[in-house]
Amino acid sequence: MSEYIEHNRNGVSVGIVDKKLFTFAQPPKEMILENGSTLGPVSLAYETYGELNPDRSNTVLIMHALSGDSHVAGYYGNDDAKPGWWEIMVGPGKGIDTNKYFVVCSNILASCMGSTGPGSINPKSGKPFGLDFPVVTIGDMVTAQKALLDHLGIKRVLSVVGGSIGGLQVLEWCLRYPDMVVSAIPLATTPKHSALTIAFNEVARQAIMVDPNWNKGDYYNGAKPDLGLAVARMIGHITYLSDESMRHKFGRRLQDRSDFSFNFDADFQVESYLRYQGSKFVERFDANSFLYITKASDYFDLTRQYDSGSLVKAFSRARAKFLVVSFTSDWLYPTYQSKAMVKAMKKNGLDVSFCEIEADWGHDAFLLPNERLTALIKGFLECVYNETER
Amino acid sequence: MKPRDDELRFDLQIIASWIEPGSKVLGLGCGEGDLLHFLKKNKQVTCTGIELNEDKVAKCIEKGLTVLQGDINEEVLDYPDDAFDYVILSQTLQQIYEPGELLRSMLRIGKRGVVSFPSFSHWRVRLQLLTTGRAPITKQLPYDWHDTPNIRVIALKDFRRFSRETGFSILREVAINTDYHEKSGNIIKLFANLRATYGVFLIGKRKQ
Numbered sequence: 001m002s003e004y005i006e007h008n009r010n011g012v013s014v015g016i017v018d019k020k021l022f023t024f025a026q027p028p029k030e031m032i033l034e035n036g037s038t039l040g041p042v043s044l045a046y047e048t049y050g051e052l053n054p055d056r057s058n059t060v061l062i063m064h065a066l067s068g069d070s071h072v073a074g075y076y077g078n079d080d081a082k083p084g085w086w087e088i089m090v091g092p093g094k095g096i097d098t099n100k101y102f103v104v105c106s107n108i109l110a111s112c113m114g115s116t117g118p119g120s121i122n123p124k125s126g127k128p129f130g131l132d133f134p135v136v137t138i139g140d141m142v143t144a145q146k147a148l149l150d151h152l153g154i155k156r157v158l159s160v161v162g163g164s165i166g167g168l169q170v171l172e173w174c175l176r177y178p179d180m181v182v183s184a185i186p187l188a189t190t191p192k193h194s195a196l197t198i199a200f201n202e203v204a205r206q207a208i209m210v211d212p213n214w215n216k217g218d219y220y221n222g223a224k225p226d227l228g229l230a231v232a233r234m235i236g237h238i239t240y241l242s243d244e245s246m247r248h249k250f251g252r253r254l255q256d257r258s259d260f261s262f263n264f265d266a267d268f269q270v271e272s273y274l275r276y277q278g279s280k281f282v283e284r285f286d287a288n289s290f291l292y293i294t295k296a297s298d299y300f301d302l303t304r305q306y307d308s309g310s311l312v313k314a315f316s317r318a319r320a321k322f323l324v325v326s327f328t329s330d331w332l333y334p335t336y337q338s339k340a341m342v343k344a345m346k347k348n349g350l351d352v353s354f355c356e357i358e359a360d361w362g363h364d365a366f367l368l369p370n371e372r373l374t375a376l377i378k379g380f381l382e383c384v385y386n387e388t389e390r
Numbered sequence: 391m392k393p394r395d396d397e398l399r400f401d402l403q404i405i406a407s408w409i410e411p412g413s414k415v416l417g418l419g420c421g422e423g424d425l426l427h428f429l430k431k432n433k434q435v436t437c438t439g440i441e442l443n444e445d446k447v448a449k450c451i452e453k454g455l456t457v458l459q460g461d462i463n464e465e466v467l468d469y470p471d472d473a474f475d476y477v478i479l480s481q482t483l484q485q486i487y488e489p490g491e492l493l494r495s496m497l498r499i500g501k502r503g504v505v506s507f508p509s510f511s512h513w514r515v516r517l518q519l520l521t522t523g524r525a526p527i528t529k530q531l532p533y534d535w536h537d538t539p540n541i542r543v544i545a546l547k548d549f550r551r552f553s554r555e556t557g558f559s560i561l562r563e564v565a566i567n568t569d570y571h572e573k574s575g576n577i578i579k580l581f582a583n584l585r586a587t588y589g590v591f592l593i594g595k596r597k598q
Binding site for chain 2: 308323339341345346347349351352353354355356357358374375376378379380382383386
């Protein structure tokens, strides 16, 4: 979730990439959303790396998390300071090997990184949607991604991969389009948000909505609710770390001072870190998108969807081979939630592997360099690839 | 018995020879997946493994095996009846807290079970206890009393009696004398309880 933390410019990379745009659902053939409303036209920003093989069987679809985008790997230009958010995993010879696989990632519906969202112009009014943007679901996001794959002429996906909210989309893909998904890698994710996760999301949303600049979502022509969004991001960052990682990273160390200030400046390093993350985030993210995406993730509940009532019944639709991965110190999507999915998969006779990786870095662990995770994904994909080639 | 594959340990070769090609197998405490990998490659077996240790689980998945990280005693509970043709418990029975319960689960989720364990009635073990008067330490049971994972001491005869009491039948049994890691060994036919270092059993549900 803390995309773009640190990256090494040196090393193997997919190189220069570009962001593309796919527009569909032109009126009157608008997209019908889960809440019953319609939306169109819809645009998705997306990127692809590697080559689609002749029998179109080597696509790996990557899903990004809350604040990510379609820019998974590579650079936009020679002067670009930072590569994509999963540069450590995606590229030639890497965990997701672009020499072998055709990698596709699209920015999700309701985001603000090039796809249609609350900050886009509403064709009906000629002004930004704001709160007129429909409340979309994870299912709607996946339906839009399916339209993109249809456009690319891809009928079957070798693997869908994603962590956190990206993992919710992975699970949704497996149940919504079971015959399209050969394998799936849900990382650090859950079949439904716990009360704890919803609570954090709600406090973050409240922080935005109490900012006077938010103005019921209508702020695109004036001052933005930066303070609220920054606080929302600070809350998020607490949930992406862990007690242990915060002790390692900050402890009680003071920031640029030897003693307390006896005022409300950022005395502690952890305060300074959170303020920095908050202020950096507002430069690249839209507050309304934050509201819509967190709401979609809170609504996500596999036990409620597909009239199933139970996780076991829900997974009876799935056909994919699964690799489920959780991290020991992740308290946002703890291991017991991954194990509940695994249990339901087992009861359905699905082919599922599960590994809980020992990691101190909390929920963020899935985005940080981790040889274990890289080796797991690489080995799993190779196996699936070889089995489908046969 | 001629070794089928040089890579496989002798006791695992015996187990592998019992598994019918194309069957479904669950390996409990599968370690780094040597046996499952062999079965998948050479016998087109559909394999799943369960292993507690993260490093070993990761090694299995990297090899392309389907493996779940977890406690075998709990993980077996999730599977439906007769989900597998064979459920294998190799060299692990001596570490199980409730062996009766685990074996019952194995034969609920599998049509047959394979169980192997180091024998505590080997003559060297007996002799050591008799002559030194201390808890025996052998190549097969190499731990001191205070740091051993092996909480059960089992003899081949004990296992046979256990099968009668617990209500499963022994379909095949082979006693071998070999070191734990050895790739070749001998099958013991005479005075097995005294001369064998390991026992390997194929078990099934008792016919009503």
